[in-house]
Amino acid sequence: MLKGTNIHKSFGDLEVLKGIDLEVAPSEVVVLVGVSGSGKSTLLRCFNFLERINKGTIEVDGQVVDPKKHKLSKIRAEVGMVFQHFNLFPHMTVLENVIEAPMIVKKMKKEDAVVLAKGLLEKVGLADKADVYPSKLSGGQKQRVAIARSLAMEPKVLLFDEPTSALDPELVGEVLSVMQQLAQEGMTMVVVTHEMKFAREVADRVIMLDEGRIIESADPVTFFENPSHERTKQFIQLVD
Amino acid sequence: MELLNTVFEVFMRTYPGFLEAALMTLKITAVALVLGTILGLVFALMKISRSKILQTIANVYITIIRGTPLIVQIMFLYFGITELITLSGFWAGAIALGIHNGAYIAEIFRGAIQGIDRGQREASSSLGMTRAQSMRRIIFPQALKRSIPPLGNQFIITLKDSSLVYIISVQELFALANREAAQSYQPLETFLVVGVYYLILVMIFTYLLKLYENKLNVDK
Ligand SMILES: Nc1ncnc2c1ncn2[C@@H]1O[C@H](COP(=O)(O)OP(=O)(O)O)[C@@H](O)[C@H]1O
Numbered sequence: 001m002l003k004g005t006n007i008h009k010s011f012g013d014l015e016v017l018k019g020i021d022l023e024v025a026p027s028e029v030v031v032l033v034g035v036s037g038s039g040k041s042t043l044l045r046c047f048n049f050l051e052r053i054n055k056g057t058i059e060v061d062g063q064v065v066d067p068k069k070h071k072l073s074k075i076r077a078e079v080g081m082v083f084q085h086f087n088l089f090p091h092m093t094v095l096e097n098v099i100e101a102p103m104i105v106k107k108m109k110k111e112d113a114v115v116l117a118k119g120l121l122e123k124v125g126l127a128d129k130a131d132v133y134p135s136k137l138s139g140g141q142k143q144r145v146a147i148a149r150s151l152a153m154e155p156k157v158l159l160f161d162e163p164t165s166a167l168d169p170e171l172v173g174e175v176l177s178v179m180q181q182l183a184q185e186g187m188t189m190v191v192v193t194h195e196m197k198f199a200r201e202v203a204d205r206v207i208m209l210d211e212g213r214i215i216e217s218a219d220p221v222t223f224f225e226n227p228s229h230e231r232t233k234q235f236i237q238l239v240d
Numbered sequence: 241m242e243l244l245n246t247v248f249e250v251f252m253r254t255y256p257g258f259l260e261a262a263l264m265t266l267k268i269t270a271v272a273l274v275l276g277t278i279l280g281l282v283f284a285l286m287k288i289s290r291s292k293i294l295q296t297i298a299n300v301y302i303t304i305i306r307g308t309p310l311i312v313q314i315m316f317l318y319f320g321i322t323e324l325i326t327l328s329g330f331w332a333g334a335i336a337l338g339i340h341n342g343a344y345i346a347e348i349f350r351g352a353i354q355g356i357d358r359g360q361r362e363a364s365s366s367l368g369m370t371r372a373q374s375m376r377r378i379i380f381p382q383a384l385k386r387s388i389p390p391l392g393n394q395f396i397i398t399l400k401d402s403s404l405v406y407i408i409s410v411q412e413l414f415a416l417a418n419r420e421a422a423q424s425y426q427p428l429e430t431f432l433v434v435g436v437y438y439l440i441l442v443m444i445f446t447y448l449l450k451l452y453e454n455k456l457n458v459d460k
Pocket residue numbers: 011014016034035036037038039040041042043
């Protein structure tokens with residue numbers, strides 16, 4: 001579904017990703033962990049083509065993406081992204097946030113987009129907030145709208161970059177449960193998070209990134225009970 | 241008290257002419273604002289474009305306009321380019337003011353666009369929008385709203401700067417005041433009166449702007 005091979009990414013002299021190989025199967029949920037600065041966000045942003053990689057290849061749905069040949073906007077529409085700070089469009093209502101991309105990018109008719117959006121808002125439990133502006137929502141509600149907005153493009157993969165890190169603790173659960181529901185429905189997901197409970201219960205695979213390299217990749221039980229790398233053990237102790 | 245009486249007398253004697261002149265001031269300001277806003281938008285977009293050529297053109301325009309006095313620009317348009325086309329005083333003045341404003345408005349728009357959180361562009365990109373779509377639907381509407389206070393400020397400056405076109409004999413407020421003052425030997429009263437005309441126009445304008453800003457805030 002999504003495959004990175006030998007991904008290298010540098011910012012100036014700083015090499016942030018040092019040869020990442022990662023293949024995500026359809027309906028797989030991969031949780032990506034690692035200390036701050038290890039390159040998790042950068043990797044997700046490369047998968048979404050918000051950053052250009054310096055070396056390596058990225059395949060989406062079996063096709064190698066060449067930024068010079070392909071229209072990146074087309075490909076980005078297939079790889080959704082949920083951001084730590086939601087990035088909702090503040091000048092639009094919740095409903096308008098969700099129907100915007102289907103209408104503008106996919107040229108969907110407004111009636112159809114509204115039906116789609118209302119269904120998605122229902123799904124994330126915010127049907128009653130359709131006509132509200134984002135500034136009136138709690139952080140948890142904002143993030144659920146952002147998820148609905150991404151889903152409206154019917155992406156093949158959904159990337160989450162610390163979706164609950166900006167939330168008050170009591171609002172984390174409502175977002176995670178939406179994500180868990182998506183996982184159960186077979187959504188392919190790559191999730192950067194510090195919520196180890198989510199990793200244990202929802203992930204098919206947990207991956208540890210350290211200084212731009214994958215040092216551990218295992219099912220959650222193995223990852224947490226029997227990690228092979230010393231740095232992983234330290235990390236688990238730190239966050240648990 | 242004496243002064244108040246003579247000011248009032250001057251006001252009563254001159255108001256038919258001044259009202260007409262005020263209309264001229266408004267017309268020239270309106271043309272300048274429309275032209276300035278269009279130019280400002282075009283040059284702001286050029287400045288933030290990825291094309292080096294477009295960026296350079298915009299920079300040259302902004303540097304030249306901001307680096308030379310408005311009065312020189314007015315004279316240049318009226319007398320300087322008569323070999324190419326002849327413009328009436330009104331159009332030379334309005335266009336000069338418009339071009340002048342365009343440079344400042346371009347900077348206002350550019351600042352507002354670049355001030356929008358980059359997460360907005362990233363979110364729209366990640367949804368599959370092109371740069372143009374994202375600009376038109378997501379970035380610019382937010383930037384426009386933020387531009388309104390500085391734009392209002394710039395519009396007021398333009399209204400007052402329009403007085404400089406008296407130099408090419410456009411019969412607006414200041415030109416008329418100048419003539420009245422000389423003919424009547426009452427410069428103190430006349431310039432007081434014309435000052436009040438400008439003040440009232442600016443106050444009306446400020447009020448309308450407030451209304452519009454409040455309306456935008458209610459929408460949100
Ligand atoms: N646009 C950028 N320019 C320069 N350095 C960057 C940029 N983005 C990230 N970095 C650097 O790359 C490293 C990895 O960052 P990031 O991917 O955000 O890590 P994580 O998400 O794991 O905390 C950090 O050292 C960060 O400072």
